[in-house]
Amino acid sequence: MARVLVVEDDLRLKMTYDILLKKEGHTVDRALNGEEALEKLASFKPDLILLDISMPKMNGMQFLEAARVRDNHPNLRIIVFSNRSSPLEMEKFFELGATKYMLKSSTSPKQLAALVQETLASK
């Protein structure tokens, strides 16, 4: 099983991902924003990050730019998730190193669990 970092600013929403991923057998840590995520990136050393787009302090895009995922963490998988974004805007996230994209409001827990497995198996 893998080490998963959930980066999400809404506490209840974050709790649901935390519960689900732990039940799926992953080791989970949480960050409230991009800044915390940068610290956890060094201390927790995740295999996969669930990254929210709109967050206070440092948003998802800024985090990807700051972490320079593509150069510094070539094996790290990142699932960007948000509640609405046009597919075209997503291209920028993929350029910055995101692996997958999911729409929070149209993904059930089981679908997310499957997506995580699929993403971990890729690369």
Add this chain to the structure above:
Amino acid sequence: MRRRFADLPIGGKILTGYALIAGLMLVVIIYGLASVAWMEEAERELVRTTNVRKAARQLDVDVLSIIVAIEYFVDTRDSALLDELESRRHASAALREQIRRVSTRPVTLAALDGYEKILPERRDLADRLIAAARTNAPNAEIARLRPERRALDDQARQFLRGIIDDQEKATANQQRVTRERAARVRRNMMTVSLVAIALMIALTIAVTRSITRPIRKLQQMTEQVGKGDFSIQNDIDTKDEIGAFAGALNAMAADVARLDRAKDEFIGLASHQLRTPATAVKNFIGLLKEGYAGELTEEQRTYIDQAWESNEQQLEIVDSLLTVARSDSGMISLKRQRIDLHSLVKGIVEQQKPTLVERRQTCRLYVPHSPVYAVADAEYLTMSIENLLSNASKYTRPGGRILIAVLGTDGSACIAVRDNGVGIAPGDISRLFGKFSRIDNELSTQVGGNGIGLYLARRIIDLHEGRIDVESRPGQGTTFTIRLSAEAE
């Protein structure tokens, strides 16, 4: 200079234009009067010359009469003709006086001098000849005086001839000068008038332009604002009424731009705030529904399923209502760009894949080899295609087939979404795109719809000046077709 003119109020601009035109007309009038005076001068000169010529001719006639009268008296001793002598002499003196006074020509004056120089001698000879004839002097005396007098008469008449010839020449010359002046005045008046008319037209155009050019600029600006580009500002800074109007328009556009940003921020925030807790509910219900908290009883499962469906509806409604609110208040400003429809549609199908898989529906994508582009707002176009695809899926039975085709023709792009679902009755097609309108069919009770999806899709495509059409056969399936322009306006 140009700047000062631009700052004049509109009335001032028009008055300046009129003043300049009046000035031009004054120049033309003054030139016309001067030309007439110049021609009159030539005519006066012609009259003077003609008068001198007439006087010279009359003088010649008088002199000839005097000669004839004297010759006749000497020959016949009949004094009938002599009676007029004094009055003739008097008249001829007046004519000489007139010629000297009026003529300025040296040849005439020299001939007149010559004539007058021999006049006393001629007169003396004439008087002596008449006296001789009167006193019946010997013929020898008359015969001596006569040729002397005749020689002088010939000389005198030669002088007169000289004057007449000179005046004939002067008259012909002056006639020519008068004719030439008339022709020149005609020609110059025509040129001056045409130049003045051209200048007046140019002036009128320049003044009119100076007023209409900024107005046209403002018209373009308001059209841009009308199209939703509130960032536009005009650069008119003149101190006239148009400048003031332009300043007010700039302030208004800036205000609208600020409100537009505030609106976007509010809607963004509201949609995030509404959607986040609903998503948390979805996840918690999902954890129960999908067995993460242990097996559920049949009853628990039923309730959870209902809660799940309600939550799904709620999420959809939040999305739709926010968009309807934006479109209804005319607050949607499209951010048009050139979009590759293939990747856009692919992304949409990818997002809906989980639902399609759950319903065991297949979705095939048909795209031509060369890319198809449309000029549209990516986010809103995505929303309307998503609505069509999710409708196709909802109104098609599990295991059904959906086909999305992207086609490009000259200048336009076309996206068709086809299903083999329940179809729509012909009578329902007309109210299909109405707000909150729902159609009854065998699947509608199971489908959580809110009657907003197609209304929104239609609104969005209308905003793009595109078309959305539907073709359906009950029981066999439905095809929705979106047509958009592939080129920027």
